[in-house]
Amino acid sequence: MKRVFVNGYGSIGSRIAQFIADDKDIEVVGVGKYSPDDKVSDAIVRGFKVYVPKNKLDNFKNFKISGTIEEIISNCDLVIDASPGGVGYSNKKTLYEPLNSRAIFQGGEKITGEKSVAPFIFNSRVNYEKAFEKQFVMQGSCNVTGMGRIIQPLKEKYGKKIKRMDATLLRRWADLEDSKTVIKDSIEWTVKPHHDDDVKSYMGVDTPLFIRVFKVPTRQMHVHLMDIRFNGPAPSTSEIIDLYKNEYGVATLYGVKGTKDIRDYAESINFSFKDTNMIHIHADLTEAQDDMIKITYSDDQTGIVVPENHLLMQAMLFNRSKEEAFKHTEELFHMQEKKRALEEHFKKQ
């Protein structure tokens, strides 16, 4: 039995802790909290031991705290760092390296430059085995993870026949549970977004991918508009739809009017956290035109990286075969069942 500590209990950390607690091969030894707020009680009620920084112990005297983060990190096999973007790097320097611990970092970190947290970005569809034995690995962000699920099958089937891929990312402004962020009545853009380099870091630097990123005032998922240009005539729409039929974590839906339709459905049939944990190709908006295929898909921003962290954890802790790891993740996340339910509800009329 391996001991796993989840450092950070926000949108991502709380989901990871909740899902992996059902894994019989590991023990979630606790979660890390930094602010003495309602989420401390939430974690305790859900059965997690809560650890806090040594220098903040006094702030938590009204809660039943199990110990300090410094102590628990020296007494576990793996830390899943779910801190705010950029903080993972300082945790690496002040905690994980000095205590010689192993860690998974999330998508708000970097793998290049002075603040690099790990040698590479993980994507279970592309480089699962690369994580075996590693001390530090970064899980790609939600958008970066979703893009791998779309591009890798295209690359395997069409290779050099693909001339270029132009993607426009419409990003959600804040998460469902995030009550602190004010959603502005504005559309904002990002100059030099990280997604381009992040995707190319694991798909290959020669991947002909060009990305533009806009943030829109919603909490309900991301939408990606991907135009794939071929050298010569494009494949038919049905060939592209078929390509994703058996892809893990990709559902193909018809008749969806907006991202909230999907969340509402997920909530109505009690998917945990209202997450689908996958991307959804919108078949009505996917079409072939001359030398181009246009694919539109939405990406469950909070849910998609949670099964990925579970797969990455299995590679790092158990060197488990990819097939076994996917089987085990399925037992916890029921992705195939969720995909079937979504595809049945949003089926072609």
Ligand SMILES: NC(=O)c1ccc[n+]([C@@H]2O[C@H](COP(=O)([O-])OP(=O)(O)OC[C@H]3O[C@@H](n4cnc5c(N)ncnc54)[C@H](OP(=O)(O)O)[C@@H]3O)[C@@H](O)[C@H]2O)c1
């Ligand atoms: N949200 C998404 O949709 C999404 C999707 C994919 C990837 N990610 C990535 O996942 C990471 C976490 O994002 P999030 O959305 O979960 O953020 P979040 O909701 O703001 O939660 C961050 C958590 O980190 C805790 N924290 C504060 N200081 C910390 C420290 N020094 N070390 C460890 N934890 C600390 C906070 O604790 P307190 O509340 O107690 O202060 C909070 O529980 C980021 O890298 C982000 O880019 C996010």
